[in-house]
Amino acid sequence: MYYTASASNNNDFITLLKKYDVIHSDKVEKAMRSVDRGHYVYPGTNPYEDCPQPLFSGQTISAPHMHAMCLEILENNLTPGAKVLDVGSGSGYLTAAMGMMVGETGKVIGIDVIPDLISFANANVKKDHPELLEKNIVEIKLGDGWKGCPEQAPFDAIHVGAAASSLPTPLLDQLKVGGTLVIPVGTSSQFLKKYVKGENGTFSEEVITGVRYVPLVPQS
Ligand code: SAH
Secondary structure: OOOOOEOOOHHHHHHHHHHOOOOOOHHHHHHHHHOOHHHOOOOOOOOOEOOOEEOOOOOEEOOHHHHHHHHHHHHHHOOOOOEEEEEOOOOOHHHHHHHHHHOOOOEEEEEEOOHHHHHHHHHHHHHHOHHHHHOOOEEEEEOOOOOOOHHHOOEEEEEEOOEEOOOOHHHHHOEEEEEEEEEEEEOOOEEEEEEEEOHHHOEEEEEEEEEOOOEOOOOO
16 A cells, blocks of 8 residues: 655655554654655655665665554554664664664664665664764664574564565564564565564464565575
8 A cells, every 4th residue: 555645855754644644653753754764765766755665686665654654563662772673674764763762772773684785774874863873772784684683682672674484483582571573474475463572482463464575585
């Protein structure tokens, strides 16, 4: 589902996304207003329309309505001081938005498998919110989403920005009790799923909606 929302600057674009009922939460609205999508797209593509845009190496920055949806799903875990993992950080947009939500006492680790995209994402965040990197709130580095980031676990929230053919269990293991994982799962047919970790190794699972993401590349 794509909306026809298109604007000439980030602020007007976020106002449109609110008007079209894509953004419901004030906290998410604030984060998406503060992170300018114009800093995270490839030159020549329009950042202020509600569709995914090509980056390079066949990857895309996700559509704004997916960014909004995932931030809202994770919102209760993206509180000041929270520790977060963003798998498939791509453009760095969502990593930065989550960094704004967790603040100076929080930490968001973005991991990706494509070194050029890691450089791109770091440069994008540096243009938009250099303090996120300077204050070590955001760190974007090489890592495999099938393994997660055990050395920095446990996390309050984990976002996955590429579709896994099956659920990577290390990501569930790396959640705190009460922590939330949002992940697209599937191949030709994919669903965005939400997992919340309970006590004693239990999890709740919720299917949010059908989606179409690039694949989480298989473990080497
Ligand atoms: N949230 C990002 C999505 C980028 S597209 C954004 O909106 O910009 C998905 C990303 O997942 C790509 O950057 C791709 O390189 C990365 N990716 C694919 N397989 C991966 C894996 N196994 N581990 C980590 N990142 C992966």
